[in-house]
Amino acid sequence: MCAVPTKDTTPERAVRSLLTRKGYRYRLHRRDLPGTPDIVFPGRRKVIFVNGCFWHGHAGCSKGRIPKSRPEYWIPKIARNIENDKRNLTELTIQGWRALTVWQCELRQPLRLEKKLSKFLKP
Secondary structure (H helix, E strand, C coil), X not given: CCCCCCCCCHHHHHHXXXXXXXXXXXXXXXXXXXXXXXXXXXXXXXXXEEECCCCCCCCCCHHHCCCCCCXXXXXXXXXXXXXXXXXXXXHHHHCCCEEEEEEHHHHHCHHHXXXXXXXXXXX
16 A cells, blocks of 8 residues: 555646646645645635545445455445545635545546636636
C-alpha cells in the first residue's frame, strides 16, 4: 500500500491540466484544511477532491467494487475511507468551504467533466 501515491496521481494531474487550460489558478494539498483537498481555490473558498473509484468506494462504478480476495481486510478499509470523506466534507462545509468530488471514472468523459468543473467554479 505504501507504493500507492496520495498526491500527484494520474487522475489528479488530468484534472489540474484541464483547469490550467481553462485559466484557473489554484493551490495544491492545503494541509490546514480537513482531508487535505487535492485542489484549493482560496479566493473562491472552494475545494476539489479527486478520488480513485476503488479506494473511496464509488457506488455504481465497476472500478469501485470490493475485491473477492480478503474481503475481511478490504471492506473495513474502504468503509473507513468513505466515513473519512463524509466527515471531511461536513467539516469543510462548517468552515464555509464548498467542495466537489471528482471521481476517477469521470475522466473518461472530459467534456462532461469540464462542464461540471466550470459550473462548480462559477462565481
